[in-house]
Every structure is written in C-alpha cells, then in structure tokens.
Amino acid sequence: MTSQTVDAFHRGRFHLVQPADRGHRAGLDAMLLAAAVPDGFAGRVADLGAGAGAAGLAVLARCPDAKALLVEREPSMAGFARATLELAENSALAGRADVLEADVTLRGKARIAAGLSDNCCDFAIMNPPYNDAADRASPDALRKAAHVMTDGLFEEWVRTAAAIVRPRGGLAIIARPASLGAMLAAIEGRFGSAELMAIHPRPGKAAIRIVLRARRGQRGALAILPALTLHGATGNGFSAEADAAINGERALFA
Amino acid sequence: MTSQTVDAFHRGRFHLVQPADRGHRAGLDAMLLAAAVPDGFAGRVADLGAGAGAAGLAVLARCPDAKALLVEREPSMAGFARATLELAENSALAGRADVLEADVTLRGKARIAAGLSDNCCDFAIMNPPYNDAADRASPDALRKAAHVMTDGLFEEWVRTAAAIVRPRGGLAIIARPASLGAMLAAIEGRFGSAELMAIHPRPGKAAIRIVLRARRGQRGALAILPALTLHGATGNGFSAEADAAINGERALFA
Numbered sequence: 001m002t003s004q005t006v007d008a009f010h011r012g013r014f015h016l017v018q019p020a021d022r023g024h025r026a027g028l029d030a031m032l033l034a035a036a037v038p039d040g041f042a043g044r045v046a047d048l049g050a051g052a053g054a055a056g057l058a059v060l061a062r063c064p065d066a067k068a069l070l071v072e073r074e075p076s077m078a079g080f081a082r083a084t085l086e087l088a089e090n091s092a093l094a095g096r097a098d099v100l101e102a103d104v105t106l107r108g109k110a111r112i113a114a115g116l117s118d119n120c121c122d123f124a125i126m127n128p129p130y131n132d133a134a135d136r137a138s139p140d141a142l143r144k145a146a147h148v149m150t151d152g153l154f155e156e157w158v159r160t161a162a163a164i165v166r167p168r169g170g171l172a173i174i175a176r177p178a179s180l181g182a183m184l185a186a187i188e189g190r191f192g193s194a195e196l197m198a199i200h201p202r203p204g205k206a207a208i209r210i211v212l213r214a215r216r217g218q219r220g221a222l223a224i225l226p227a228l229t230l231h232g233a234t235g236n237g238f239s240a241e242a243d244a245a246i247n248g249e250r251a252l253f254a
Numbered sequence: 255m256t257s258q259t260v261d262a263f264h265r266g267r268f269h270l271v272q273p274a275d276r277g278h279r280a281g282l283d284a285m286l287l288a289a290a291v292p293d294g295f296a297g298r299v300a301d302l303g304a305g306a307g308a309a310g311l312a313v314l315a316r317c318p319d320a321k322a323l324l325v326e327r328e329p330s331m332a333g334f335a336r337a338t339l340e341l342a343e344n345s346a347l348a349g350r351a352d353v354l355e356a357d358v359t360l361r362g363k364a365r366i367a368a369g370l371s372d373n374c375c376d377f378a379i380m381n382p383p384y385n386d387a388a389d390r391a392s393p394d395a396l397r398k399a400a401h402v403m404t405d406g407l408f409e410e411w412v413r414t415a416a417a418i419v420r421p422r423g424g425l426a427i428i429a430r431p432a433s434l435g436a437m438l439a440a441i442e443g444r445f446g447s448a449e450l451m452a453i454h455p456r457p458g459k460a461a462i463r464i465v466l467r468a469r470r471g472q473r474g475a476l477a478i479l480p481a482l483t484l485h486g487a488t489g490n491g492f493s494a495e496a497d498a499a500i501n502g503e504r505a506l507f508a
Contacts, residue, residue, distance in 0.1 A: 176475075177475070177476050177477060178475030178476050180438065180450075180476055180478075181435070181439065181476065184434065184435035184438060185435065185439065188435065196431075196434075198478045198481070200478075200480060204480050206480070207477075207479075221430075221431070221432030222431050222435065223460045223461070224431045224434075224460060224461035224464065225461075226457065226458050226459065226460070227452070227481055
C-alpha cells in the first residue's frame with residue numbers, strides 16, 4: 001500500500017490523489033499546461049501522460065463543457081487517476097473524465113486497439129517526461145520513469161497527438177527550453193500556427209519552462225507571445241497573471 | 255548613378271552610405287544584431303550579408319579592439335560598404351574593417367577561394383534575407399534579392415559560419431520568429447549553448463524579431479533570456495534598455 005496525499009488545486013475546486021513520496025507529483029507545470037486550453041473550450045481534451053490527472057482535471061474545472069481523456073501508461077499512476085475521480089470532492093467533474101491505461105508511444109493499429117482512435121479528441125495536452133540530472137540520480141524507479149527523456153520522445157508523442165486530434169484541433173506542450181528545437185521539429189507538417197510562451201521565474205531571469213500551442217493542419221507561422229513571469233523580483237507570491245492562470249481563473253492563451 | 259544617403263548611427267559615432275530608395279536599408283535589425291556581440295569583444299567579426307556594413311560597423315563602434323570582415327554578395331551593396339569606409343566621419347573605424355565581395359552560400363574550396371577561409375574569424379553575425387509578403391510584391395530587384403528567403407537558407411548560412419568561426423567562437427542571428435525552427439535546426443551539431451532573446455514591439459504584443467546567439471562546438475542547452483521590449487505601451491520613444499542597445503552603449507547579451 002503506497003501512502004498517498006490528497007492535494008487541493010484551483011483554490012479547492014478540485015483535488016488530486018497522489019503518491020506521497022514516489023512518482024511524479026503534479027504541480028505548477030500541470031496547471032500552466034492546462035491554462036493553454038482556451039476559456040470556453042467545449043470539446044474533449046486528451047491529457048497524454050496524465051499521471052494522477054492534474055492537467056486534465058484543471059481543464060475540466062475551468063471549462064464546464066469540456067471532457068477529458070486521461071492517458072497514463074504506468075498502472076500505479078493510472079490507479080491514482082482513478083482514485084482522484086472517485087473522490088467526493090471531485091464529484092462535479094468526475095463524470096466528464098475517463099482514465100485510459102495506455103502507452104502514448106504506440107503506433108497505428110496498436111494505438112487504436114489501446115483506445116487512442118483517430119480524431120477522437122479536440123485537443124491534446126502533454127507534459128512529456130524529461131531527463132533532469134537531479135532526477136537521474138534518484139533511485140526511485142517511478143520517479144525515474146516519469147523523468148527519463150529518450151531520443152525522439154517529442155516525435156513519438158506529437159505523432160500520436162496528430163493522430164488522435166481532429167483537424168484544426170489543438171495541441172499544447174509544456175517543456176524545458178532545452179527541448180524547443182525538438183518540439184518545433186516534431187510539430188512540423190502536423191501542427192501549425194504555433195504560439196510560444198516562455199515562463200520566467202522572476203524578472204531578468206532565464207526561462208524555466210516553455211509552453212507551445214498549435215493547431216492541427218494549420219499553416220500559420222510561429223508567433224512568440226509575451227512571456228509569463230511567475231514571481232516579482234523578490235518574495236514567494238505569484239504575479240497576478242501567473243496566479244490567475246495557475247488557479248484556473250483564466251487561460252494563458254486566447 | 256544611384257542616389258544615396260549618409261545616415262548617422264550610434265548617436266553619430268558612425269555613418270552609413272546607403273542607396274536612397276533601393277536595396278535593403280539598414281536600421282533597427284542591424285543595430286540589435288550587433289548588440290549580440292559582447293562588450294569588450296576583441297577579435298574579428300564576420301558580418302555575413304553585410305549590405306552597406308551597418309551591423310559590422312556597429313560592433314566596431316562599441317568594441318574598440320574588434321575588427322570586421324564585411325561580406326556582401328551584391329556588387330552594388332558592396333560598393334556602398336566601401337563608400338561607407340571611405341567616409342571621413344568613419345575614419346576612426348575604417349582601418350579595422352575590410353569589405354569582401356563574396357556569396358555566403360559558397361561551399362568548400364569555392365568558399366575558401368572567395369576569401370572565407372576556415373577559422374578566420376572569432377564571431378559571425380547575420381541578418382539573413384527573408385521573404386516578406388510586402389517585399390515580394392515589390393518590383394525593386396535589389397530589395398527583392400535582399401528579402402527572398404529560399405529553402406535551406408539558414409542551413410547554408412550557418413554552415414558557412416561554422417566553417418569560418420574558430421572553435422568556441424560566437425554566432426549571432428537576427429530573424430523573424432517564424433524562422434526559429436529553421437535556425438535551431440541549422441545550428442544543431444555546429445553551435446551550442448545557445449541563448450534566445452525575443453524582441454517585442456510593446457508590452458503585451460507578440461515578438462517581431464528574435465536574436466539567437468550560440469558558441470561553436472559548445473554543447474550546453476538552449477536558454478531563453480528575458481525578452482527585450484522596444485517601446486512602452488504608448489508613444490514612439492524606445493525603452494531605456496532598447497535605446498542603450500540600439501545606440502551601442504551596451505551589449506544585449508553578457
């Protein structure tokens with residue numbers, strides 16, 4: 001029996017059941033990723049590599065007409081996602097979410113057989129696993145699985161997103177700046193009219209994350225939006241715009 | 255005889271002889287590009303596609319120990335670069351600059367025979383020609399030649415930069431955000447430890463240019479620096495940091 005926590009997000013509008021000390025615990029990245037889905041979104045969003053379901057539920061909490069497909073390969077994390085949906089605190093959202101235990105990197109018939117059918121969704125959001133020196137050193141296998149970046153990972157994940165998202169549907173990715181080249185290469189020919197937003201921790205500091213949004217089959221050029229800065233020059237509080245995005249009050253992108 | 259203008263840059267510290275109404279007239283882009291060369295730079299900078307020499311001379315005006323190689327394919331524009339160096343107003347800088355009439359896209363022996371020898375420079379700066387809908391419609395052939403983007407242009411220009419810049423030397427490119435993917439693909443395996451800066455016209459507006467700087471043969475991950483915003487929310491004046499960079503008072507990058 002893994003010890004678990006129940007954590008509140010969006011000022012208590014939804015909760016997440018997560019492993020207390022193992023696996024990839026959701027937080028800021030998942031909330032920023034969810035904020036890339038526009039206000040008023042009314043379709044089905046696939047949360048690829050959903051973990052306990054943080055990003056997908058954050059979309060549901062902000063967009064009352066949205067549905068979510070939480071796709072997670074790790075059986076234990078998919079179990080946390082199911083436990084999340086069974087929480088009484090999430091009863092208003094749970095009916096709009098499904099958990100699918102499947103590997104995002106499956107291709108063709110194997111992908112479809114696993115439940116990821118062509119054009120099944122209107123939007124895909126992803127926070128692909130990445131390799132971080134600190135995490136690499138961790139002996140924790142679950143944590144490792146969530147953070148090991150393999151060559152071609154963006155290619156594999158975006159290929160699946162392009163298959164399951166309907167034409168003109170959306171894609172949003174949150175990643176480290178180091179992955180920007182791989183992300184742009186992966187969307188090439190699949191998703192266009194991309195918009196990039198850098199996430200800086202404080203004024204004058206280099207970005208710690210990037211959020212890329214694009215539309216399937218669109219051909220517009222990449223736009224670089226004004227950056228988001230999480231904090232002021234000092235202190236731990238969030239900037240007004242970061243606070244609103246993280247807490248589901250409004251989308252980061254129009 | 256082409257009519258020409260003599261325009262002051264860096265608050266009058268150097269001047270440029272330019273065609274009055276033909277060709278690619280230098281301005282903000284060249285000044286921002288030059289500002290990507292660090293303060294105190296003391297080597298030889300190659301200005302690839304130099305036009306009348308704006309970016310290269312801007313480096314010389316700010317960095318007293320720098321030398322510049324102004325590389326321009328168009329004979330008429332190379333003529334303007336030579337006229338620029340002959341101006342009395344530029345006599346303090348002209349001895350540190352050479353004009354080379356050569357095509358940046360030449361390869362191997364042809365490139366070397368044209369005067370672009372391996373490891374001949376410490377830094378390369380470039381503002382590659384781009385295709386703009388408004389310019390495409392222009393009947394002006396010179397202007398067209400400076401603005402027509404061809405497939406693989408970044409690949410060709412960065413390939414030459416990687417040949418002529420010594421190991422650990424620098425590269426800086428200014429381009430439109432739409433070219434970011436092509437730029438990152440072109441530097442892959444050649445230049446690393448890249449730093450990206452978005453140039454926004456005003457707060458809250460999408461970027462109009464990007465400046466990318468990288469080091470030959472370095473392997474560090476891409477960093478996204480704080481953006482530069484040219485103007486305030488209203489008015490035509492430049493922000494303090496933009497004004498300093500455009501007028502050669504300090505580099506944009508450390």
